[in-house]
Amino acid sequence: MNRSCATLLLLLVTSGCGQESAFDNEMTGAxxxxxxxxxxxxxxxxxxxxxxxxxxxxxxxxxxxxxxDGLGIDLYGTRSVSGVLTAQVTHGWTxxxxxxxxxxVAGILGLPADGSLGAxxxxxxxxxxxxxxxxxxxxxYVAFIPVDAALAPLLVLxxxxxxxxxxDQEIAPGIPVYGRITGTVDGVEASLAxxxxxxxxxxxxxVVSSAPFTTDRTGWYVAxxxxxxxxxxxxxxxxxTTDGQLAPALSVPVLVEALEGVxxxxxxxxxxxxxxxxxxxxxxxxxxxxxxxxxxxxxxxSGIGALEVEVEPNAQGRFIAxxxxxxxxxxxxxxxxxxxxxxxxxxxxxxxVVDGIGLGELSLGAxxxxxxxxxxxxxxxxxxxxxVATEVGFGAYVxxxxxGADGSFDLPVADVPMVVTLTPAQSASxxxxxxxxxxxSTVTSFQLDAGVSVSGRIAYEGTAIPYASVQVxxxxxxxxxGQAFSDESGGFALRVSLPEPSHDLGDTGADTGADTxxxxxxxxxxxxxxxxxxxxxxxxxxxxxxxxxxxxxAADTAR
Amino acid sequence: MTRLSWALPTAGGLSCGKRAPSRVLPLxxxxxxxxxxxxxxxxxxxxxxxxxLPPVVKAADPLPDQAEAILIGPAGQPVxxxxxxxxxDEVRFTWSLSNEGIVGRGYPVxxxxxxxxxxxxxPELDGQTLRCFLDDGENDYVTLTWHLEVL
Numbered sequence: 001m002n003r004s005c006a007t008l009l010l011l012l013v014t015s016g017c018g019q020e021s022a023f024d025n026e027m028t029g030a031x032x033x034x035x036x037x038x039x040x041x042x043x044x045x046x047x048x049x050x051x052x053x054x055x056x057x058x059x060x061x062x063x064x065x066x067x068x069d070g071l072g073i074d075l076y077g078t079r080s081v082s083g084v085l086t087a088q089v090t091h092g093w094t095x096x097x098x099x100x101x102x103x104x105v106a107g108i109l110g111l112p113a114d115g116s117l118g119a120x121x122x123x124x125x126x127x128x129x130x131x132x133x134x135x136x137x138x139x140x141y142v143a144f145i146p147v148d149a150a151l152a153p154l155l156v157l158x159x160x161x162x163x164x165x166x167x168d169q170e171i172a173p174g175i176p177v178y179g180r181i182t183g184t185v186d187g188v189e190a191s192l193a194x195x196x197x198x199x200x201x202x203x204x205x206x207v208v209s210s211a212p213f214t215t216d217r218t219g220w221y222v223a224x225x226x227x228x229x230x231x232x233x234x235x236x237x238x239x240x241t242t243d244g245q246l247a248p249a250l251s252v253p254v255l256v257e258a259l260e261g262v263x264x265x266x267x268x269x270x271x272x273x274x275x276x277x278x279x280x281x282x283x284x285x286x287x288x289x290x291x292x293x294x295x296x297x298x299x300x301x302s303g304i305g306a307l308e309v310e311v312e313p314n315a316q317g318r319f320i321a322x323x324x325x326x327x328x329x330x331x332x333x334x335x336x337x338x339x340x341x342x343x344x345x346x347x348x349x350x351x352x353v354v355d356g357i358g359l360g361e362l363s364l365g366a367x368x369x370x371x372x373x374x375x376x377x378x379x380x381x382x383x384x385x386x387x388v389a390t391e392v393g394f395g396a397y398v399x400x401x402x403x404g405a406d407g408s409f410d411l412p413v414a415d416v417p418m419v420v421t422l423t424p425a426q427s428a429s430x431x432x433x434x435x436x437x438x439x440x441s442t443v444t445s446f447q448l449d450a451g452v453s454v455s456g457r458i459a460y461e462g463t464a465i466p467y468a469s470v471q472v473x474x475x476x477x478x479x480x481x482g483q484a485f486s487d488e489s490g491g492f493a494l495r496v497s498l499p500e501p502s503h504d505l506g507d508t509g510a511d512t513g514a515d516t517x518x519x520x521x522x523x524x525x526x527x528x529x530x531x532x533x534x535x536x537x538x539x540x541x542x543x544x545x546x547x548x549x550x551x552x553x554a555a556d557t558a559r
Numbered sequence: 560m561t562r563l564s565w566a567l568p569t570a571g572g573l574s575c576g577k578r579a580p581s582r583v584l585p586l587x588x589x590x591x592x593x594x595x596x597x598x599x600x601x602x603x604x605x606x607x608x609x610x611x612l613p614p615v616v617k618a619a620d621p622l623p624d625q626a627e628a629i630l631i632g633p634a635g636q637p638v639x640x641x642x643x644x645x646x647x648d649e650v651r652f653t654w655s656l657s658n659e660g661i662v663g664r665g666y667p668v669x670x671x672x673x674x675x676x677x678x679x680x681x682p683e684l685d686g687q688t689l690r691c692f693l694d695d696g697e698n699d700y701v702t703l704t705w706h707l708e709v710l
Contacts, residue, residue, distance in 0.1 A: 047637065050622030058620075058637075107710040109632060120632030120710060145710070209633065292560045310560055333560075336663050338653060386667060395560070400667050425670055467618030467641050469668070469675070485641065485669040 039501040040065030041475040045117055046073060046458055048468045056460060059134035060116030062475060063454075071456025075465065076134040083167030085127040085144060087152035090173040099173055103127030104152055107145040107211070111156075113204045114138055115478070141203055144171060149199065149213040153224035156203050174224035176261035177233070177254060181219050183247065183271030191219030192268065195247050196236040199223045199254070212236060228256050233264055237307050246324055247271055248297070248305025269302030274325040278359030279317045280332055282343055283366050287317030290335040292395075293362065298350065300326035323353050332362045333395045341367040344414035345394040368415040370399070370440040373407040374422055376429040377450040381407030384425040385448070389418045389440065413440050422446055423482070424495075427453065431495035432482030454482070455493035464490030472496050560659070613699035614650045617641040617672075623691075623703035632710045633680050640691050640703060641673035648695035657688040665691075678707070685709035 042063040048056040055078045063071060085106055088099040103126050110119035110133040118140065119133035133140065146152040153174030177199060181192045193215055200209040215221045225231055230253065237249025247268055256262050276295070280288040289312075297307040302324065313319040330348040337343075344365035351359070370389055376382040387409045388400040399413045418440060422433045431451020437443055454472055458465040468486045472494065473479060481496035618641040621629050629636055642650045652674035655661045665674035674691065678684060684707045694700035 047620050047639070049618030049641075050620045052622075107632070109710075118632075118634065120630050120634075122630060122708075122710060207633075294560075336661055338661050338664075386671065388667060390666075397663060398666050400664075402671070469620065469637070469639055483668060485673065 037476040038065055039476065040498060042068065042454065042481075043116070043473040043475040043478075044071075044073065044454075045471040045473065046075060046468050047471075048075065048458070048460075048465050054460065055132070056465070057119065057132065057134045058117050059136070060112070060114075062114065062116070068452060068454040069456070071454070073456055073458050075458065075460040076136060077460070078132050079135045080130055080132045081167050082128070082130040083169060085123045085129055085169050085171070087146065087171040088173050089151055101170065104144075104171065105147045106152075107147070109143040109145065109208065111141040111143060111204060111206055111208070112136055112138055113141065115205065115475075143203065143208050144169065145208070145211055146171070147211050149210040149223045150221075151224075153226040154199070154201070154208065154210040155226045156201070156208060171226070174226050175228070175256055175259055176222055176224055177231070177256065177264060178220065178222040178261065179264040179266060181215050181221065181235070181247075181266045181268065183245065183268040185245070185270075185272050190245070190271075191215075191217075192245055192247055192271070193217045193219055193243055195219075195221075197221055197223070198234040198236065199225065200232045200234060201225070201229070209234070225256055228259070230255055233266075235266065235268070235305065237305055238309050245271055246273055246307070246309075246322055248300055248302070248307045248324060250305035267304075269304040271302070271324060272355075274323050274353050274355040274357070275320055276323055276353050276357045276359055277318065277320040279361050280313045280319065280364065281317060281361045282364050285361070285363075287313075287315075288334070288343070288364060289313050289315050289317055290337075291317075291364065292331075292333045292335070293319050293321065294331040294333065295321055295323055295353075296329045296331065297324070298327045298329060300324050302326075325354055327352055330359070330362065331394055332364055334364055336395065336397060341399070341412040341414060343367060345391070345416050347394075347416075365415050367412055368441040370409070370411045370413045370418075370420070370437075370443055372409065372443050373445045374403045374409065375407060375445060375447040376424070377431070377448050379447065381405075382424060382429050382448060383407060385409075385429075386421075386423040386425070387411065388421045388423070389413050389437070390421070392417045392419060392436075415440060420446065422448055424448060427455075427493050427495045431497045433497060449495075449497040451495035451497045453493065453495050456491070458486045458490045458492065464488075466490055468492075470494075474499050611648075611695070611697040611699050612645050613701050614642045614644045614648075614693045614695050616693070616701060616703065617643055619703060621705060623705055625705070628706035628708035629678075629689075630708050630710055631678055631680055631684060635680050636678040637675055638678060638689065638691075638705065639668060639673055639675035640693070641669055642693050642701070643672060644695045646695070646697070648697055651694050651696065653692040653694075655690045655692065656684070657690075658683070659687075680709065682709055 044061045044063055047058040056075050057078050059076050061073050085104045086101050087104040089102045090099045104123060105125060106123050108121040108129055108131050110131055112118055116136060119131055121129055121131040123129035142157045144155040152171045155171050181195055182189050183192050195215045196212045198209045198212050200207050210223060213221060213223055233252040233254050235247060235250040237247055252264060252266060254264055280291045280293060282288050291313055293311050295309045300307060307324050309321055309323055311319045311321045328351050330351050331345060333345045334343040344367045346363060346365040348362065374382045374385045383403055383405045385403040387403060388398060389411060391397050391414060394416050399411050401409055401411045403409045418437045420435045420437050424430050430448025433449045435446055458468045466486055466488045470486060470492045471483045472481045474481055482494050484492045484494040486492045620639055640652065644650050652665050653661060654663055654665050654676050665676045668675045687707050689705045689707055691703045692700060
């Protein structure tokens with residue numbers, strides 16, 4: 001293959017000059033330095049409300065450390081590039097096989113180099129496309145993701161262009177990555193047909209994935225990449241193949257070193273099915289059909305990959321799941337109930353699944369209440385604080401309420417681990433605070449962090465933009481610190497807790513909240529007593545039921 | 560189960576509705592004094608019937624009720640609605656997906672004046688319709704829709 005017509009071209013989408021602001025703290029929107037993002041750098045994502053009069057796209061603005069008040073955020077306008085996308089489609093697998101130029105249907109991503117919000121589009125059947133993007137002054141990569149990954153490679157471009165129309169892009173055939181996927185059934189090697197895969201690469205710290213492609217009836221797949229280098233081949237597990245065979249999810253690193261391509265065979269080991277059945281009930285033993293049962297493998301007997309399967313019970317609460325033998329955590333999740341929390345999700349841990357195992361009755365848990373007080377940064381009762389509790393995993397359901405005049409709150413919630421976000425109505429009373437809670441029933445109080453003030457005005461060409469979503473992120477870690485909406489004059493104000501410099505942000509976020517005595521009390525008591533009680537109860541009842549019945553069944557079978 | 564997380568509309572296209580007429584009657588009553596054997600002389604003011612007003616959508620993103628679908632890319636897609644009620648009734652938001660029914664009340668934003676959901680990059684969302692149902696508890700409601708397409 002002639003590298004002079006290689007698929008990697010130099011195209012950079014640029015947008016023109018910076019904008020001025022009447023505010024003291026002028027936003028530059030400059031990209032982050034290449035040697036890392038300084039601690040305290042914020043990324044503010046602004047999503048203006050949709051409008052018929054001006055198309056303003058969601059966009060990011062980078063705020064350097066230590067000066068977060070009075071920000072003048074002048075939104076970037078919108079620019080578009082358009083053209084026709086074609087591909088040199090090769091007819092055959094060998095290097096030098098004949099090609100024809102054909103219009104290409106592909107997803108198109110605009111990926112700013114500094115991690116700012118990008119753009120997305122899709123080409124039409126005739127290959128025509130329009131990609132609209134915020135007019136950032138910084139570099140933006142453009143990725144073309146063919147819908148048919150075997151037809152043309154995922155292509156990522158990073159070079160300047162000043163053409164705004166007539167951008168005709170042809171994708172060369174690329175380099176084939178191919179192989180056969182097999183498994184073992186009854187000790188015999190079997191081809192796995194209809195198995196779904198993706199190939200990914202990392203671009204500017206972001207993972208870009210090809211469209212999914214599948215193995216043919218003999219278990220062979222072929223995909224194409226645009227250049228030599230490192231990729232990851234992802235087997236999308238859990239999906240049945242065309243002959244009904246399950247396969248685990250698996251990531252395989254691939255190094256493409258030659259233009260002729262690389263063969264990557266994958267052996268998935270023992271893929272003989274194991275089914276599990278049971279019944280979902282509530283705490284009173286009544287059958288429950290409005291639920292999900294999710295199986296998350298912890299280890300598969302084959303030792304290869306992982307599997308996640310979700311099933312729904314029938315009207316009598318009964319379910320059957322096709323799995324691979326191994327050890328699983330099982331989550332039983334009630335469907336969302338608009339009338340309130342009538343049952344809680346439950347988890348059964350370390351359940352051994354062998355073929356034909358009966359899990360018995362899997363009971364939903366009883367709901368509980370998240371009750372306590374919120375104190376402000378001065379340890380005074382904080383009124384009118386929004387309390388939002390989000391389940392960690394399970395159904396990710398959200399429960400919310402507001403504190404009363406005495407700072408108290410009382411929410412019915414599921415009895416599962418949660419992240420509680422406290423948002424004061426008056427930013428002066430404290431920062432948006434996030435607290436991890438293992439057991440909601442053991443919470444007694446929360447205290448808001450003092451935090452730092454972030455404020456400013458959202459405008460476009462001098463006109464205030466009301467009702468825009470303003471999300472404040474730590475630019476280094478990408479963690480959301482707080483959210484507000486601009487008022488009718490475009491102004492916004494909130495307080496956020498900054499992560500500690502050079503700490504792991506996940507620990508810092510929780511530590512910031514838990515440093516105060518009241519949240520230590522809540523989280524400590526939760527860790528010591530509440531979570532133990534809840535998880536032990538669930539795992540004891542569920543795991544014993546499942547394991548006992550499973551072990552008995554297995555032992556009986558063996559005998 | 561599709562997993563959702565937690566991150567000036569056009570006048571036309573909004574679907575407003577009433578389940579039943581809402582009436583406010585004054586507390587005083589008309590008095591009927593029999594004057595003739597066949598009728599009454601009504602005294603007192605004629606009762607005034609006031610219809611409750613539906614919630615007013617202040618802002619939404621993306622623009623709802625469009626023929627063109629929202630294209631969801633690898634970064635996902637947040638959707639938000641801000642609304643208020645002219646009678647200061649509390650506005651309740653309920654989100655649903657065409658294939659899954661009601662999926663929740665979303666994440667409260669803007670001091671409870673709005674609701675937001677974050678659509679994941681999930682193939683199961685492709686072809687579905689997302690709806691946000693706003694009601695004020697007084698039998699008046701507004702429905703916003705978005706058609707979804709996953710890249």
